[in-house]
Amino acid sequence: MVKLNENYLKLPGSYLFSTIGKKVAAYSAEYPDEKVIRLGIGDVTQPLVPAIIQALHEAVEEMGHAETFHGYAPDLGYAFLRETIAEKDYQARGCEIGADEIFISDGAKSDCGNIQEIFSADARIAVCDPVYPVYVDSNVMAGRTGEYDEKTGTWSNVIYMPCTAENGFVPQLPEETPDLIYLCVPNNPTGTALTREQLAVWVDYANSVGAVILYDAAYEAYIAQDDVPHSIYEIPGARTCAIEFRSFSKNAGFTGVRLGFTVVPKDLKCGGVMAHGLWARRHGTKFNGAPYIVQKAAMAVYSEEGKAQLKDQVAYYMRNAKVIFDGLKEAGYEVYGGINAPYIWLKVPEGMTSWDFFDYLLEKAHVVGTPGSGFGPSGEGYFRLTAFGNYENTVEAIDRIKNL
Ligand code: MLT
DSSP states (O other), X not given: OOOOOGGGGGSOSSOHHXXXXXXXXXXXXXXXXXXXXEOSSOOOOSOOXXXXXXXXXXXXXXXXXXXXXXXXXXXXXXXXXXXXXXXXXXXXXXXXXXXGGEEEESOHHHHHHHGGGGSOTTOOEEEEESOOHHHHHHHHHTTOSOOEETTTTEETTOEEEEOOGGGTTOOOOOSSOOSXXXXXXXXXXXXXXXXXXXXXXXXXXXXHHTOEEEEEOTTGGGOOSTTSOSSGGGSTTGXXXXXXXXXXXXXXXXXXXXXXXXXXXXXXXXXXXXXXHHHHHHHHHHOOOOOHHHHHHHHGGGSHHHHHHHHHHHHHHHHHHHHHHHHHHHTTOOEEEOSSSSEEEEEOOTTOOHHHHHHHIIIXXXXXXXXXXXXXXXXXXXEEEESOSOHHHXXXXXXXXXXX
């Protein structure tokens, strides 16, 4: 009889944010009169900016006429968008990235989850701990992570790089040599970032041991400090060791529209084989191209008008980040992040676990956050709040926490 992929059975029952969603739904069903404020999943709340809405309308109109109708998109993305990204996101910053090294997709989550497919089944992964759960879960599905230890909350074949207050949330080079190194900068969940100098250490290391860095830069638009690079390709040597993931979700509010891209430089070779060719083959086989309408909308992200409107939107969320950061500090919490990222990472009160604090906040303040332990063992004792709520709710949530 056919068997299912048993690796899936090793995973927790549901994805972290689904578990939280279910808990909150159950709470709301029991207490329908409570106004629950959700600062859990990092989902945007502000509407698409006018420049994007206009681009969407125009593209929809084109689809209604035979002369301008578009069927399947090119599987790797329309040239107009790939060229614009190469020029505006990379060449303008001095990064040598060509349009043909950019692969348009339906979002960074899919690419972060799928990229492991082009590497060998026995590739050893290293992850920051805490970490965005997709990196580990997708490798569990592929059977790469070994066995789960309930006691330590770790997988036997994964190299964990603890990021805690003690090391400033900066991952240290691992003792064992990994093949794939996942880095998320600015970081989800801790909201911290790596400077150019700190990132250069990783690029040099990866090149020296023949590892590949899988660099998730989904929160790049939130970088405020000059010494934090916006792309790993700002670091010399990254073309031979790094793949970068970018998203339109957080910089342009596309969480419900869906669009992202991945950069695979042609200089990145493993055993003499270009990763670029394999990713192109995978993309072409399993993906039929992001919608024309959505790729046209993304063009508005790079227009002068769109850029100005999105700068305001990012500033709106970062004002929330400041409200959360300052408010929690005032309330006596130990708080991190929120400077280069829309996430605030706080230490939970002594004697509570992350999930205890989740329940406490939900029951006493009706505020939803994300328990740090959901991101890995070193996340235990921490808690994440997102700045993606609306301003009024964010202020109210923090007032409620302060009044506890
Ligand atoms: C998060 O809350 O960590 C993010 O929203 C997840 C995601 O971007 O997929």
